[in-house]
Amino acid sequence: MTKHPPNRRGISFEVGAQLEAxxxxxxxxxxxxxxxxxxxxxxxxxxxxxxxxxDEWFCWDSPYLRPLEKIQLRKEGLHEEEGSSISPELTSATNPLLFAEEAWP
Structure with a gap:
């Protein structure tokens, strides 16, 4: 009698399925x-x-198998497009701490 794989969230029990082991x-x-x-x-x-x-055989209900974690890339750190303006908080008129030497007596 053949067995049926368990229903495990994030793991598809078929040849070629991606996971972590x-x-x-x-x-x-x-x-x-x-x-x-x-x-x-x-x-x-x-x-x-x-x-x-x-290559290694695992029982399909093994705790040593888990869904593949997807890496989420952050978009921070990308260069701004040409022609973008400087934000107001970056000017010395609105933020005197940027030019601290001018603030000293």
Whole structure:
């Protein structure tokens, strides 16, 4: 009798599905599912950019599998477009602390 994979939020139990897996040294790495054994209830995990000799079978309800965390990039630090004006808080007239030497007697 074949088993059915559990419903785990963020993990799709199909070949090629992206996730994170924990190695034997307890580090988490991006990985994907290479194969599924429905009889044993296991998935073969391939760690990205690792040699296939490190592929490892995990029970599909293992706590060492988790959804892939998406990295959110911040847009701060980008250069302003040409022609953008200087904000009023950056002028010495509105912010005397910018020119502290002028404020000293």
């Amino acid at each position: 924990r190695d034997r040294l307890k580090n988490w790495y991006p990985a994907h599912i290479e194969d599924i054994d429905y009889e044993e209830g296991k998935v073969l995990i391939h760690f990205k950019r690792w040699n296939h000799r490190y």
